[in-house]
Amino acid sequence: MNHSILKGHLDGLILSVLEVEPLHGYAVIEALRHRSDEALDLPSGTIYPALRRLERSGRIAGEWSVVEGRRRRTYRLTAAGAATLARERSEWTAFSAMVDRVLAARP
Amino acid sequence: MSTAVERYLREVGSRLPGSRRVRADHLDELRDGLLTAVEQRPDGETGYAEVVADFGDPAVIAAALGREIHLREARRSALRLLGVLVVMAVLWHAYRDAYGTPSALIPDGWSRPVFLAGTDIIRIAPAVAMASAVLLAATASLRSAHTWVRFVHRASGVGALFATTLFCLSAAAIAATANAAHRLEVLALALPVALLTAFLLWSAARAAGHGRRAFQEVETASRLP
Numbered sequence: 001m002n003h004s005i006l007k008g009h010l011d012g013l014i015l016s017v018l019e020v021e022p023l024h025g026y027a028v029i030e031a032l033r034h035r036s037d038e039a040l041d042l043p044s045g046t047i048y049p050a051l052r053r054l055e056r057s058g059r060i061a062g063e064w065s066v067v068e069g070r071r072r073r074t075y076r077l078t079a080a081g082a083a084t085l086a087r088e089r090s091e092w093t094a095f096s097a098m099v100d101r102v103l104a105a106r107p
Numbered sequence: 108m109s110t111a112v113e114r115y116l117r118e119v120g121s122r123l124p125g126s127r128r129v130r131a132d133h134l135d136e137l138r139d140g141l142l143t144a145v146e147q148r149p150d151g152e153t154g155y156a157e158v159v160a161d162f163g164d165p166a167v168i169a170a171a172l173g174r175e176i177h178l179r180e181a182r183r184s185a186l187r188l189l190g191v192l193v194v195m196a197v198l199w200h201a202y203r204d205a206y207g208t209p210s211a212l213i214p215d216g217w218s219r220p221v222f223l224a225g226t227d228i229i230r231i232a233p234a235v236a237m238a239s240a241v242l243l244a245a246t247a248s249l250r251s252a253h254t255w256v257r258f259v260h261r262a263s264g265v266g267a268l269f270a271t272t273l274f275c276l277s278a279a280a281i282a283a284t285a286n287a288a289h290r291l292e293v294l295a296l297a298l299p300v301a302l303l304t305a306f307l308l309w310s311a312a313r314a315a316g317h318g319r320r321a322f323q324e325v326e327t328a329s330r331l332p
Contacts, residue, residue: 044144045165053175
């Protein structure tokens with residue numbers, strides 16, 4: 001899949017996988033791959049700046065823990081993140097329905 | 108730890124801005140992801156080219172993380188600036204309530220207009236600095252890196268620094284031209300004000316610097332979705 005198509009949508013996708021349970025960075029990218037049946041194959045490093053961006057804007061909250069001697073940052077959805085996710089879902093539904101209607105119309 | 112992972116972390120770490128602690132936090136998080144990825148491979152080993160293919164160009168990842176670091180630091184400095192300005196305003200009002208307006212400090216002669224101009228500026232500059240700090244903190248909290256966000260972010264950083272510099276210069280002009288008969292009172296006021304304004308200037312310079320650098324590598328960072 002062309003990664004440029006994802007511009008502006010990655011945040012919503014991340015919020016949706018964090019809606020289920022708190023996850024660390026690599027688990028987020030794996031959840032995205034799994035949910036998309038491996039169609040979404042972003043470079044794994046992409047997820048970390050996106051997580052920090054969402055955290056900076058208050059959509060998710062990160063917390064450090066130590067797992068098998070390694071520091072691990074796990075993120076959970078905040079109330080502001082849940083509200084953003086609901087809005088992005090509704091906008092995407094309306095947008096994709098509109099694109100479907102336009103593309104379905106054949107001469 | 109895998110040599111390839113170490114090399115990748117070095118490549119990213121050498122490009123990250125911020126303090127040692129901030130860089131270590133980002134690298135620790137990245138390290139955890141890299142090692143988790145390696146552990147999931149059947150042989151538990153990986154080469155540098157594979158790490159880059161899996162995680163992405165270290166320069167691009169570092170630029171995107173760097174933007175986050177700069178924006179967080181800009182916001183922190185802006186909030187610090189705002190906090191100090193509020194404290195200064197509260198202290199000034201408390202002083203005025205206790206001792207009244209120090210009108211005896213107003214000098215005569217040539218220095219009078221300089222002193223009065225200083226007092227005019229010192230009333231306006233903190234309000235401009237506060238407004239700039241609020242704008243800077245607000246734009247540093249947005250997810251968007253739209254052109255107008257970048258413009259407001261940079262402009263508010265410059266505004267905060269400009270207003271704080273004016274404040275410092277006015278405070279210095281007031282102290283230098285105050286009525287010589289009240290030197291002790293001037294000194295009593297000038298010392299705490301000088302300390303606070305030095306802190307103000309430092310915070311404003313940091314806020315403006317991080318605000319400017321946050322979007323310097325916008326094209327590199329924008330290669331990520």
